[in-house]
Structure formats: C-alpha cells, structure tokens
Amino acid sequence: MATMEIQELDLREMGTLIQSRVVLEVSNQVQSLLDSLETTTLEIAVTGESGAGKSTFINALLGLHDGDPRAARTGVTETTVSPTPYEHPRLPRVHLWDLPGTGTPRFQAETYLQQVQFERYDFFIIVASERFRQNHAELARAVAAMGKRFYFVRSKVDLDLRASQKRRPTRFQEVQVLREIEADCIRQLEKEGLEFPKVFLISSFELHKYHFQLLQDTLAEELEGHKRHALLLSFPSVTSEAVQKKKASLRKHIWKRALMACFVSALPGLPLHLNIPLLMKTLDSYRKAFGLDDSSLGTLALTASKPPLELKKQVTSTLGKDLSENVVQAILSQAATYGRVAARLVKDRVPLLDNLVAGGISFVAAYYLLHTALDSFAQDAERVLLKAYDLDNELQSSVFYPPEPGFIFD
Structure with a gap:
C-alpha cells in the first residue's frame, strides 16, 4: 500500500x-x-590587595563608569567582603568577579581559593598598584597548582608616569619609565619563585594605552573556541587592532x-x-x-x-x-x-x-x-x-x- x-x-x-x-x-x-x-559562559576572577584598583579595572572592562548602578563599588577602603559577580551589560553570560583582597596578615593562598570557590573561574587576574608581594606569588602558585591560568596586572601606571615626570621633568622618557616598572614587577615575582611571570601595565582610565591590547591578545590566545569569542566581544574595543x-x-x-x-x-x-x-x-x-x-x-x-x-x-x-x-x-x-x-x-x-x-x-x-x-x-x-x-x-x-x-x- x-x-x-x-x-x-x-x-x-x-x-x-x-x-x-x-x-x-x-x-x-x-x-x-x-x-x-x-550560552557559553565566561567567568573572570579579579583579585588583589585593597586599594589596588580592582573595582575600577572591572568597570573599565565592562565599559561602565563608577556612577552606573551596574558598576562595581569603588573606594579607598576595601569594599569587597565576598566574591561579587558583575554581569556584562551586553553579554549576560559573561561575569567579572570582584574577589576579596589578599593583603590581610591571615591570608593563606589555598584557603583563600577554597573560600572564593576557585573552580568556577576560567582564569584569575591579580592586580597590584605598587609592588607585587609574597602573597601575590603564593596565590599565583596555588592557582597554577589547581590547573587555572593567572595574569598579573600592574595598575595605575598613569599615576606613576605623572609622578616620574614631576620628579625629573628634563630627563623624563615615558617608554623608559614603563620598562623600568615592568622589569621591577618581573624581578619581584621571580624573587618569589615564579618563572616567566606575565605582567601587564594598565591604566583603567586610559585603556587604549600601555599593555591593555597585549593583555586582551594574550587572554584570547590562551582561551579556546566559544570562550575566546566571548572574551573578544566582551572587552571594550579601544584600539583599531581590537576592532579588527x-x-x-x-x-x-x-x-x-x-x-x-x-x-x-x-x-x-x-x-x-x-x-x-x-x-x-x-x-x-x-x-x-x-x-x-x-x-x-x-x-x-x-x-x-x-x-x-x-x-x-x-x-x-x-x-x-x-x-x-x-x-x-x-x-x-x-x-x-x-x-x-x-x-x-x-x-x-x-x-x-x-x-x-x-x-x-x-x-x-x-x-x-x-x-x-x-x-x-x-x-x-x-x-x-x-x-x-x-x-x-x-x-x-x-x-x-x-x-x-x-x-x-x-
């Protein structure tokens, strides 16, 4: 039939x-x-000592100014007491996490990672506005031991450059000062036992300068597939290279x-x-x-x-x-x-x-x-x-x- x-x-x-x-x-x-x-998620952990500019850095990545109700709280004192997620304004499955500061005397890297539930994050960004210290290195080693990637961001370099220019107005060379800051950061971290640390010099108020594009490129290269796509879409396009x-x-x-x-x-x-x-x-x-x-x-x-x-x-x-x-x-x-x-x-x-x-x-x-x-x-x-x-x-x-x-x- x-x-x-x-x-x-x-x-x-x-x-x-x-x-x-x-x-x-x-x-x-x-x-x-x-x-x-x-539906691909991207969970970015941002940590560091109080006053290092974590929240300002997060807001810069999200493309939000401090007065926006969706922005991370900023201040001269520690404002984060527990892991706080901030949703990307255009990509609801991308979150930047503001983690509690690491500079307390009782800080223990392994305990800290357990407390902030390290397994949920795709990678860690460790922020410092001055010197990288022992606790930063300890945290990085613990993150690596648990199979996660970490990156060091030296924030507020715009302030360092202005201070240097005031101290030596006739001998000031921006490129040379930046090299000195980067070399000092790497030296500090190597002194604490880290090999080939990746350090990026950033100004959260001038993302189009310094190492922000290099940071974005590095993160994208070390992420795979859809997560790389999510990262490229979520970061602000502040250079022609980023746009392309x-x-x-x-x-x-x-x-x-x-x-x-x-x-x-x-x-x-x-x-x-x-x-x-x-x-x-x-x-x-x-x-x-x-x-x-x-x-x-x-x-x-x-x-x-x-x-x-x-x-x-x-x-x-x-x-x-x-x-x-x-x-x-x-x-x-x-x-x-x-x-x-x-x-x-x-x-x-x-x-x-x-x-x-x-x-x-x-x-x-x-x-x-x-x-x-x-x-x-x-x-x-x-x-x-x-x-x-x-x-x-x-x-x-x-x-x-x-x-x-x-x-x-x-």
Whole structure:
C-alpha cells in the first residue's frame, strides 16, 4: 500500500516533502550551533590587595563608569567582603568577579581559593598598584597548582608616569619609565619563585594605552573556541587592532545567522522573504559590540572628556546612522537582485529545486547584509576611537566599498 501511494505522488510533491525534512533538520543543527555559541559562559576572577584598583579595572572592562548602578563599588577602603559577580551589560553570560583582597596578615593562598570557590573561574587576574608581594606569588602558585591560568596586572601606571615626570621633568622618557616598572614587577615575582611571570601595565582610565591590547591578545590566545569569542566581544574595543579582531570573530559566524534568517524561504509554499526581526536583532548586537549605541558612546564620551554628539557624528555608515527595517530591506533587495537571473534558469530546468533556490537567494542576501554591516560598523568604530582619543593615525579611507564576489568565502 505504501509503495502504491508513493507511486501516486508526483515528482513535485516528493520534492516538497524531501525539502521540508532537509530544511527542518539543517535548521535544527544550525540553531544548536548558535545556542552553543550564545550560552557559553565566561567567568573572570579579579583579585588583589585593597586599594589596588580592582573595582575600577572591572568597570573599565565592562565599559561602565563608577556612577552606573551596574558598576562595581569603588573606594579607598576595601569594599569587597565576598566574591561579587558583575554581569556584562551586553553579554549576560559573561561575569567579572570582584574577589576579596589578599593583603590581610591571615591570608593563606589555598584557603583563600577554597573560600572564593576557585573552580568556577576560567582564569584569575591579580592586580597590584605598587609592588607585587609574597602573597601575590603564593596565590599565583596555588592557582597554577589547581590547573587555572593567572595574569598579573600592574595598575595605575598613569599615576606613576605623572609622578616620574614631576620628579625629573628634563630627563623624563615615558617608554623608559614603563620598562623600568615592568622589569621591577618581573624581578619581584621571580624573587618569589615564579618563572616567566606575565605582567601587564594598565591604566583603567586610559585603556587604549600601555599593555591593555597585549593583555586582551594574550587572554584570547590562551582561551579556546566559544570562550575566546566571548572574551573578544566582551572587552571594550579601544584600539583599531581590537576592532579588527572583534570583526574577524563575528565574521566566522555570519553564515549561521544568514542560514537561520533564510530557512523560512526554503520552505514550500512560502514566497521569497527573510526573517527580518532576526536580522535586525543580529545587526543591533553587532552595533553594540562595536560600542556604537547611544549608551556606549555616552560612556566613552565621559571617559574621553568629549561631547557625546562629537563622537556620534563619527558614525557615518548607513546602517550605523539608521538601523531600520526600511534600510535593511533596501540592502537585501539589492543583494537578492544578483541571484534572480540564475534562479530563473534553475527554476526552468529543475522545477524540483524551486524552493531551495529561493532559500539560496535569501542566504546570499542575508550574508551580504551582515558582511556589509560588520565592515561598516568596524569603520565607524575606528573613526569614533580616532576622535575620542585624538589619535594621530588616520583611516586610509572612510568610504565603504561593497564586498567583492568572493566575500562569502572569507
């Protein structure tokens, strides 16, 4: 009976059935990949002595100013008595933990790690504003013994530089002073028995300077897979290099976003169209990742002592200025036009693939949109940085050129 029923189905009905099942199965697999990406957690522990600037450092990483209700409490006295998580404002599964200070006389590294539940953290950042001491080295050794990575951040280097310049105004050389500070930190830690310690000189108020980019690069290199992606998205883009690395990480996942947006077009019986709300959500997340939303621009303006409107004027791309459905539809229509001639040829010769071809056109259109958006947002972000920090370097060009024909294979 089943055989007779199959024989009675015409070719188009069979194709429709097969397409529906294929699309459903593939869409489930792609959604699973996206779910895995979006549910990845990143738990960063920040510890050090009272007054070292832990909370200020955390707020700088989160892109929050001290007055923000979501920010870590700052002060000249120890404000943290138990591990306190601070959720990233854009990535709810990324947390920076402000751990209690390590400088008390009763401090014992192993006991301390048990108390703060060391196993929950992906790595530890140990902050000191002056000299690294024995307790820092003890903590680092205990962290390493438990299979976790640790990094030393020497904070407040901007204050050290200003003090040095006042002491020796005629002989002051910033690069030389920074080298001296770094060498002294390494010497102290090696004296305490640590081999090849990684020390990064940071100013939480001037992240675009000194070793912040090196810190980010080091962390990214030593994290794997989705955690590396989460780190690159969560850290503020304060240099051109950071902007480009964030763009590259996002670009790796464009094809998944494009497929999910166009699967509805491959289902039989539906006209050629895309999931516009899904694309709008993705584009909005891109814009926020590059710090181009009003809230991020406002925080950067406060940090850089610039008028917010002055930074906002640097956002010149079409999607950056007007992320609306009308603009998105216009870009999609332009991209879809490229595939319609080929689609007609396929439709005439192989009617069975009618709906799959429609889905293919939609995929190219969605991919083109997201690819274009990443390039334009990255260019906007670099212009904003140049203006915010009065950088001398200029972008080679502020004009956006559409991707070349091979762009899908980046």
